[in-house]
Amino acid sequence: MQESAFTDRRTAAPPRVRIADVARRAAVSQATVSRVLNGDGRVHADLRERVLQAVAELDYRPSGPARNLARQRTNTIGMVVADIEHPYFSQMVRAVEDTAYAQGYRVLICNTDENPDKQRSYLLALEDERVLGIIISPTDGADAEISRAIDGGIPVVAFDRRVADERADVVIPDNLTAARAATGLLLDEGHHAIAFVAGTPRVETAAERLAGYEVAMTAADLEPRSVPGQFDADVTRHAVGELLREPNPPSALVIASSPMALGALQAMRDAGLHAPHDLALVSIGEPPWAEIVDPPLTTLAPPVRLIAHEAMELLLERVTGQREQARRIVHQFELRRRGSTGPPPASA
């Protein structure tokens, strides 16, 4: 004991001031200090005054861990995203973090990399930390760990993708409508040979967007033609490259997600093609560089800040016990028509 006290003296940490120190100095009980600091119950003005002064003099800052244990709840929200490098997700993280800290919550960040095992282990970790709530873009919406969290009293709000457990709140995009709109735009411009560059098949966002494309094509009496792909620029570059080398290349492409658009552009560059004349492009999802490529990219953009605010609101309603019923919010994409779309050469 003496030895370790010795070691401590060399390296670090003067003993932290605790609530008992404040109480002693203010000549009140710990309970009173706690009440003053938490705005709890009415405390007489003079006691309050003494407490506040002692707090200031001692530069007292309550211990979060101790508070967490005593209160039986933390002030931490877990945020689980599929890919934090994806601008959509980093914007979401930023927006959530913004409102969370402003309200006194902290956010623990988890990146699953679209790996269901990682998702599971992150969810376990968040439960162990007894987080207040979880905001997740599930890679595996049927993950039993999601239900376990809810069972354990941790509310879950999913965004971007659904979850199987109906007790979770959900904020999802209308992918089908978006893909139909993207395809419809190209059809209106006179394209017939419209191909769809699909995302990671397992992810439902990808499936729904593919379905929307197919619905639009079928309704127009056209044969759907989709390139199996992944939510990844390099894979897309390769896949689109192959597509463009086929006998009857399409005149337009609907791209399942914005990072993939980058791959498609690379493939076009590789092939020496230019949009919209050689190939028209619409991307579902808005990359940050949409306006600076030549020509600017036509997109269907998700209302990111709105989604983030809705997710936080849903979560906080649960945390504060304001709502019992699960809610599902569906939002629309916004068409941003730019230079990468236009009529096909034949009709020009």
Added chain:
Amino acid sequence: MQESAFTDRRTAAPPRVRIADVARRAAVSQATVSRVLNGDGRVHADLRERVLQAVAELDYRPSGPARNLARQRTNTIGMVVADIEHPYFSQMVRAVEDTAYAQGYRVLICNTDENPDKQRSYLLALEDERVLGIIISPTDGADAEISRAIDGGIPVVAFDRRVADERADVVIPDNLTAARAATGLLLDEGHHAIAFVAGTPRVETAAERLAGYEVAMTAADLEPRSVPGQFDADVTRHAVGELLREPNPPSALVIASSPMALGALQAMRDAGLHAPHDLALVSIGEPPWAEIVDPPLTTLAPPVRLIAHEAMELLLERVTGQREQARRIVHQFELRRRGSTGPPPASA
């Protein structure tokens, strides 16, 4: 009491199983359970067996908050970045998060938006949470809160930018060399009218890069010419727009950071100019879209994953008490020469 028990029954949370439950079931003491679970001290094989079985049967998961309080330390690292939407930072966050979780640490994310007040309040919050350590790209390197954290025994590792407190470890880029190299590249190609598009003046990264540019120009007997700017695409678009409308526009631009490159490209597009012929461009920092713009952008790219790993390593060395002495690691940028640079028209 009875009433709230009632309410609880409706909504949530079966009572969590605690270490005492496990101890009872395994017919051992809590201490033994704790030892088994923490790989601590040698426990007899049969006891260990019983504990493990009880843990499995009860599906016991230790409470993080309780562990944190008892151990007098958390397993959480605070990460404070200037702008999480900036790809450089989201890559850093991702890389740090990756290695942190793999080693059992959690990461609390904080976005300062280059706002010193926000930085202060985040640091305070992280201290209150008694985080294990802090990784920060300081907006205000002289923030007294940084020293306070270190005083309180929380190691701080700064990256991208320095901090005043010499006890902090630091992983910084050699901005001056990078800016000189960028300028040197253009000089070698025959440019003379090279302007520098500067970043937010208060941020030292910006100042150092500007200095590097000036050194290179002065060494070449040329007059430095810099456009005051900010780390922001829109501001840059405007500033470069003005520059290009001046009587003697430059033939080449060194851009202080990658998001600003986006603004510069927009300005060029506004003015109908094309790189590298009308204006050559080098960006310090690598945007994700460097390869897909037309022409691809020449950059000096930071070794992001390396930086993240170094930062984590420095932090963990401190956390585990392996090192007392502050360290400063300086890393170089990597030149990625692409299509946006080339000789000026005159010499072509």
Added chain:
DNA sequence: CTGAAAGCGCTTACAG
């Protein structure tokens, strides 16, 4: 090796 017990630093009924 193992257990009983104290302790981590708060919050919160409970009693007054």
Added chain:
DNA sequence: CTGAAAGCGCTTACAG
């Protein structure tokens, strides 16, 4: 309104 005391769920000397 205020305080004494129990309790949150672990970990960790200490003693055996």
